[in-house]
Amino acid sequence: xxxxxxxxxxxxxxxxxxxxxxxxxxxxxxxxxxxxxxxxxxxxxxxxxxxxxxxxxxxxxxxxxxxxxxxxxxxxxxxxxxxxxxxxxxxxxxxxxxxxxxxxxxxxxxxxxxxxxxxxxxxxxxxxxxxxxxxxxxxxxxxxxxxxxxxxxxxxxxxxxxxxxxxxxxxxxxxxxxxxxxxxxxxxxxxxxxxxxxxxxxxxxxxxxxxxxxxxxxxxxxxxxxxxxxxxxxxxxxxxxxxxxxxxxxxxxxxxxxxxxxxxxxxxxxxxxxxxxxxxxxxxxxxxxxxxxxxxxxxxxxxxxxxxxxxxxxxxxxxxxxxxxxxxxxxxxxxxxxxxxxxxxxxxxxxxxxxxxxxx
Amino acid sequence: xxxxxxxxxxxxxxxxxxxxxxxxxxxxxxxxxxxxxxxxxxxxxxxxxxxxxxxxxxxxxxxxxxxxxxxxxxxxxxxxxxxxxxxxxxxxxxxxxxxxxxxxxxxxxxxxxxxxxxxxxxxxxxxxxxxxxxxxxxxxxxxxxxxxxxxxxxxxxxxxxxxxxxxxxxxxxxxxxxxxxxxxxx
Numbered sequence: 152x153x154x155x156x157x158x159x160x161x162x163x164x165x166x167x168x169x170x171x172x173x174x175x176x177x178x179x180x181x182x183x184x185x186x187x188x189x190x191x192x193x194x195x196x197x198x199x200x201x202x203x204x205x206x207x208x209x210x211x212x213x214x215x216x217x218x219x220x221x222x223x224x225x226x227x228x229x230x231x232x233x234x235x236x237x238x239x240x241x242x243x244x245x246x247x248x249x250x251x252x253x254x255x256x257x258x259x260x261x262x263x264x265x266x267x268x269x270x271x272x273x274x275x276x277x278x279x280x281x282x283x284x285x286x287x288x289x290x291x292x293x294x295x296x297x298x299x300x301x302x303x304x305x306x307x308x309x310x311x312x313x314x315x316x317x318x319x320x321x322x323x324x325x326x327x328x329x330x331x332x333x334x335x336x337x338x339x340x341x342x343x344x345x346x347x348x349x350x351x352x353x354x355x356x357x358x359x360x361x362x363x364x365x366x367x368x369x370x371x372x373x374x375x376x377x378x379x380x381x382x383x384x385x386x387x388x389x390x391x392x393x394x395x396x397x398x399x400x401x402x403x404x405x406x407x408x409x410x411x412x413x414x415x416x417x418x419x420x421x422x423x424x425x426x427x428x429x430x431x432x433x434x435x436x437x438x439x440x441x442x443x444x445x446x447x448x449x450x451x452x453x454x455x456x457x458x459x460x461x462x463x464x465x466x467x468x469x470x471x472x473x474x475x476x477x478x479x480x481x482x483x484x485x486x487x488x489x490x491x492x493x494x495x496x497x498x499x500x501x502x503x504x505x506x507x508x509x510x511x
Numbered sequence: 512x513x514x515x516x517x518x519x520x521x522x523x524x525x526x527x528x529x530x531x532x533x534x535x536x537x538x539x540x541x542x543x544x545x546x547x548x549x550x551x552x553x554x555x556x557x558x559x560x561x562x563x564x565x566x567x568x569x570x571x572x573x574x575x576x577x578x579x580x581x582x583x584x585x586x587x588x589x590x591x592x593x594x595x596x597x598x599x600x601x602x603x604x605x606x607x608x609x610x611x612x613x614x615x616x617x618x619x620x621x622x623x624x625x626x627x628x629x630x631x632x633x634x635x636x637x638x639x640x641x642x643x644x645x646x647x648x649x650x651x652x653x654x655x656x657x658x659x660x661x662x663x664x665x666x667x668x669x670x671x672x673x674x675x676x677x678x679x680x681x682x683x684x685x686x687x688x689x690x691x692x693x694x695x696x697x
Binding site: 175177192193194203204205206207208244246247248249 | 550551552553554555556587588624625628664
């Protein structure tokens with residue numbers, strides 16, 4: 152082999168090696184589309200913050216998917232189909248992010264509205280607005296299938312119509328929000344998933360027309376009161392589960408607060424305001440749970456119909472569903488100050504989005 | 512700068528010996544590796560696919576010919592097939608035959624992804640390669656590097672494909688004033 156031929160061969164080897172490259176950091180966002188019975192899937196690239204639709208999106212699901220949750224393994228997704236009172240189980244392709252439904256669907260109560268899962272991924276809780284109950288399922292860690300526990304569903308006070316659920320950081324207490332009764336119902340949760348309303352302090356009354364709640368790792372619970380234009384801040388007792396207002400609660404928001412989300416590192420709270428199409432941002436007092444608005448809050452660009460807010464696991468991006476604008480809006484979060492970027496990125500979805508989750 | 516250009520550089524540095532004979536007709540068959548641009552399809556990164564390339568060619572003159580190509584590359588989540596037609600320019604140098612081809616006159620890419628979703632689009636392929644003679648009938652295609660542009664699922668993909676294999680050839684186009692020794696008549 153001549154010197155020139157060796158040089159050619161070396162060039163080829165180096166070029167081939169350069170093709171290997173490093174995998175960029177990305178996350179997949181799954182968005183429920185109730186009016187078209189689908190789940191939109193978008194890949195978000197961390198470096199650029201841009202979105203790419205996955206091949207096959209939107210993935211067909213049952214009638215009126217209104218809520219979605221991911222198992223902690225990242226292999227399974229659970230979607231509530233409100234109009235047919237059941238849950239769809241999906242397997243998630245780890246490479247492509249595509250969803251494949253695994254039938255049969257699991258029955259819920261009437262008018263299932265939302266769901267939540269414990270941190271271990273062993274229990275799934277579903278709020279049934281129509282039947283005033285909470286259904287509890289054990290989750291098979293191998294194949295993700297659901298099995299309703301024997302004592303489920305757990306009936307609630309007539310007229311409760313539970314709209315939102317949150318678990319304490321220990322998983323020992325479940326908080327169910329009633330928009331009808333302006334209250335939070337508190338249940339102890341045993342290892343099998345059985346619920347028992349705590350004897351004292353439940354229900355706990357909050358502001359008018361509460362819509363959503365969120366729990367921090369430090370057991371502070373925040374509730375958006377859409378008619379009061381406030382956020383209730385509550386301290387949850389880790390042993391008894393009881394709630395008590397934090398100093399300064401309730402805290403003012405902009406007009407008609409809807410959704411809210413806590414930063415995964417716990418220091419900030421973000422509240423979407425549908426009346427003013429913006430996001431109120433607060434610093435959370437880690438000891439007392441009080442909220443202090445950030446200097447530049449509120450931040451514009453949320454759209455007039457924000458229904459859901461989530462943050463990626465690294466705390467870099469805040470995503471908001473805009474039901475009216477049929478978009479997913481992305482803000483970059485300043486990890487030091489909690490401030491949101493002024494240039495937002497919007498991704499269109501095929502129809503009005505309601506809920507979303509972001510995979511790791 | 513696109514990475515595929517790295518493959519062009521060694522060709523530009525090729526030796527400049529006197530031009531020699533080229534085959535009148537040839538068929539290339541070999542293995543191929545495709546660095547497929549699957550990010551526009553929602554994948555997190557490029558997909559590395561393996562498969563085959565099959566390419567018959569008919570050289571009209573000592574410098575120019577027509578070429579067709581069928582290729583298929585496969586992976587666990589995406590499969591791609593190309594059917595293309597175009598032309599090639601030949602650059603014989605010593606005992607090596609360099610070529611440049613462009614395939615776009617009628618090019619089709621077919622892909623299926625994951626759960627079976629499929630798309631068909633036009634494709635444009637441009638590439639270079641080099642053949643080394645093994646015998647009067649066979650040559651070794653040491654490399655063929657192609658840039659593959661497709662427009663699947665209404666998005667653009669820019670991919671790189673590398674192939675190697677065997678070329679079967681027959682008849683010869685002699686360079687003017689040159690007779691290649693030992694080239695048999697078919």
